[in-house]
Amino acid sequence: MTTHAPARSRVRPSRSTGPQGQWAVDGTTPLNDNERVKAEDNGLNVRERIEKVYALEGFDSIPTEDLHGRFRWWGLYTQRRPGIDGGRTAQLEPHELEDRYFMLRVRSDGAELTPTMLRVLGDISTDLARGTADISDRQNIQYHWVRIEDVPEIWRRLEAVGLETTTACGDTPRGFLGSPVAGVAADEIIDPTPVIAEIKRRFVGDPDLANLPRKFKSAITGHPSLDVVHEINDVSLVGVVHPELGPGYDLWVGGALSTAPRLAERLGVFVSEERAAEVWHGVIRIFRDYGYRRLRTKARLKFLLAEWGTERFREVLETEYLGYRLPDGPAPAAPTAPGDHVGVHRQKDGRFYVGAAPTVGRVGGSTLRGLADLVERVGARSVRLTAFQKLVVLGVPAERVEELVEALEPLGLTARPSLFRRSTMACTGIEFCKLAIVDTKDTAAHAVSELERRLADVEPLLEHPITLNVNGCPNSCARIQTADIGLKGQIVTVDGQQVPGFQVHLGGGLASVDRDGEPGLGRTVRGLKVPAQDLPGYVERVVRRYAATRRPGEAFASWAHRAEEEDLT
Template identity: 55%
Template sequence: MTTPARSRSTRPLRPKGQGQWALGHLEPLNPNERMKKDQDGLAVRDRILNHYPYTGFAGIDPQDLRGRFRWWGLYTQRKEGIDGGKTAILEPEELDAPFFMQRIRLDGGQLTSDQLRVIAGISTRFGRDVADVTDRQNIQLHWIRIEDVPAIWAALEGAGMTTAEACGDTPRVILGCPLAGVDGDEIIDATPAIEETVQRYVGDTSLSNLPRKFKSAISGCADQCTLHEINDIAFVGAVHPEFGAGYDLWVGGGLSTNPKLGVRLGTFVAADRVAEVWYAVASLFRDYGYRRMRTRARLKFLVADMGPEWVRTTLEKEYLTAPLPDGPPPPPPRNEGRDHIGIHQQSDGRLAVGFAPRAGRLSGTTLTAVADLADRFAAGRIRATTTQKLVILDVDPAGADQLTAELAALDLVVRPSVFRRGTMACTGIEFCKLAIVETKAKAGALIDELERRLPDFDEPIGIHVNGCPNACARFQVADIGLKGSLVPDESGEMVEGFQLHLGGHLGVRSRLGRKSRGLKVTSAGVADYVDGLLRAYSDGRDEGESFADWVERADESVLAAPADRAGAVAPAEPEPEPASGASGAV
């Protein structure tokens, strides 16, 4: 464990007694802190490689299994057949299946075709041909056995990839724009800043014991696609009138059960200082972050309590080599969609082709086919997005139509419906021990049903399906956020369902979704509810009014019972179009 810095703050923290190292509160105050004090999470690597493959799952120490394994991207998988009503009742060992989810960190979402083939091969050989692209640009595999982890890591590391600090109380993957370096409208190419930060600090034991996870984004994207508003730290492309292109610094964003939007520090960060400033903020979080109660251990709580002025002052006085100049805010996003789906011209005249799986669910077999297409039609560069999508860079314009058709044959849609484009889903009860409801199949079925019922609906709409309150699918900032819970059906029996969060939005006017404690829907009734809600919006909106703006002013009664409108207009039977996204399995 790194020796904490002495307190040199110019202002006493409040509230006190929160386990902050910088104030001398060194005694671990919860089980996770005791586990980390016993041994650093990164130190479990040797046991994973050289001990546990021989003992098998039953021989894994519980502190390693449900603690330190996360420092290397391994989470225990949910045992099959356990319903959501038992999620919060059973002990962890009762929920564990003898398999793991393996998260592969892809900083900036960057992949080569050869790397994607390696991931695909691991999925087909060791993971029952399942792979998920996440909304943090990672790829996750499932059904992984401890006996196979050494071979998996050898394959990944041999291809230049890692699972280090993909989970745990560490600096997680750094988000970056998938079009970095090729988008002619970008403010600055953040690739060098991401690479320097990763090279210097991922795996650094000075940051491997943070109070909680630390989520980062570094991007000069004109669309602001890395969602700086909900990261612990974000560098957002901005142009200083004196110093030119660089970054505006944001801190303290995060969702989960107590969502908060990030705040600007009002500083300008030059490109050559990004890694230094990133490390300074992470170190401040390490030293001053709350460690007594795990539910308040994220940076967002410290920022909310102390304010951005204290954060900036403390950074400059205690952690940085020189103060940061004041800086302008970033310009508004070019595109509120922020997803890079479709065909976009690169600055060199080639094309970036972004396409949508179904709520991030893929297979190793499909990923192999994508890698082959990236070699046939482009230069073998592939990027993951923050909306569970993929992009192939450097496509020859002459081959774009053929590539689009071949992707469509894989149920990967370049010109998706608004429903395919805007729907995301977390892992859900299929694999996650925290989940209450199923998500991936529900999201896929919802896409199909909405495309059938509302074929002419073309307004951008985000529908995020989350299996529990922890917001892995960002339900609080979606137009329609579905938070998994148990709800009563018509007979009063508790069944799978969702609490509704409506009108969330990130962009020019960011805000969290509107919620009402009683606004819930059964899983079986989701399609009717969303259908009716979108019809109510279409009928009641002002010209040019977005869904989020309409929800903000809509009467509660309209939001509470829109299912009455479902099917009010008989849906036409549209002719299937190429790349419509209306077919295929989850």
């Protein structure tokens, strides 16, 4: 099997003949208010105002165009005000939903987090974020309850150890997904660390790339597990071996989910390590210059790719932006191991890396500090975050592996998780997110505990984890369309009463050892909506039907696409 994108992607190309705000076609005159705000002042410039004005004068001194726009260029969003139920999310304006506190996103870009870095992250959580810290599925750390007065101090602490929030949000190159086992895995094809470092050094914080049509997500891996969900990024470089040119990268473009999901497509080119940074730069400049800006709902790269197709995209990249042709190249092979790296694995140097799962990504200051102490105590090297809200401890001496595994448990981390502890993800949800309709983190954590108990007899019969992704709104931050069981938050009616619940997507998945055939998007069952309080019961029911009626070796996703609707309700 090769990992070509399937035909189930849902984006349709735009056929409008009017101006779409493409700089290279229509000029740079702003066609909407959002573009006007970006044109008037580069979002990177807001940092000086935060440090010299807003942090000193307080929340009320912040004008709306900075607060609701440019702050994102430095990883800051206002968080949701407590006590506003999900039924009012779409009824209220942003200023009515927001609190006077911020979510702050710290990018890791696949980097190793040393014990010193982990302690800094933990201390920021404890001292300045009420103990909060979540691992996102973009390998970020996200804090909540951050005051504007404390932001300069947080930046000072982060930058002292080489971490940053630069363009962690906004219409910018967001944080990179990198292989958590880069440079250490015994079966690695190519180490992407130098490429990520070069791109960051040259281009992150570049004012010329700080006004994109919308966000731009990147992923780079050289591991055969395909551990960076490359099919749903705007640009991905995936490790392959060219039969004549040796190790390098296969280039994918145009993936993204949200309300119009589309899986990325291969351009069919081979990218050497030496050219990887400039190829990445070419793709992002295509997006900057040709991306649609008139409507934000059409402003992702996936819409341009749907209009152009891969042949034209490749031609424009090579002729207008690179000035040379790229050689044709092979597709990556199907993965032979899970990309979350949970468990104990031997490194190429004889040491081990150990992947561990928190519950739905939640860690917190005490966990991060405890992890730093543990890494030092066992003589390990560092920690990386994963694209699955997990973490991996690198460089563990063979004789200390069991000590590490046992000591992770009191920290709320486990290297031997249950099926659903391992495979459940959740976005921020209504607790802090202004877009959310339902609770996600606590709902998912409760479901994990219940399913561990209810399905204890079934779990030993299942060969692979069943992914359960819980999202608080339609925007798919938790990748609901690519999960075995994806849950989209909405208000549902039960016995005439409106209650929090979910629309169900079944049978999605990306390139994975757990799937039969090609990656694809999940199916929905007409009228199937599950109240949040009934979630564990619904998942138990469907998993038991799968276990009872699957074909030998059949993955859940394949079963879900062929099953009758009554078996899925």
